[in-house]
Amino acid sequence: MEELNMSEEKTETETKCKECGYTKFSRDSTKGELICMRCGTMIDINDVDSSPEWRAFDVEQKSKRTRTGAPITFTKHDKGFSTDIGNSSAELYKVPVKKRAQYYRLRKWNKRLTKSKDRNLSYSLS
Known part of the structure; x- marks a missing residue:
């Protein structure tokens, strides 16, 4: 991990x-990870929210504020992140x-x- 991307913090709830x-x-x-400084x-x-921004007042703003990629879905075994070759x-x-x-x-x-575990999960969830 790079030192530039890390920031030391103490949480409000005193998480241990x-x-x-x-x-x-x-x-x-x-990466959005919280890591213990000792161990x-x-x-x-x-998790990054990939949904579009809530407020847009015209078409131009809406096109600038939309995010790319398919939405995350829990109905697929890989949350929809895999590449499907039709x-x-x-x-x-x-x-x-x-x-x-x-x-x-x-x-x-x-x-x-494709691993057998992924194939089986894909088959069972489709």
């Missing part, structure tokens, strides 16, 4: 580390043959590299 009981923590602003145990993770080949007929072969190779390697 579960491992060593220490009360001083360091916050990694890039290095990660105490808390702040099952349908219908759209590929418009693509040149070389690109189509590349797509098939990517899909084949994606299936090979």
Whole structure:
């Protein structure tokens, strides 16, 4: 962890580390983690809110304030963070043959590299 991204803090509720009981923590602003200064145990993770900003007064402001990416969903085993290489080949007929072969190779390697645990969770939650 870089020293530039860390800030030492003492929490208002006097949270203690579960491992060593220490009360001083360091916050990694890039990862959003709260880490014990004595033993290095990660105490808390702040998830980034990817929802759009609440207030926009015109179309230009709204377009500037929207955030990118699909929303986080708990109905998928990986919260929607995985890359899906589609099952349908219908759209590929418009693509040149070389690109189509590349797509098939990517899909084949994606299936090979996916762990069985992820495949089973994906199947059971779909």
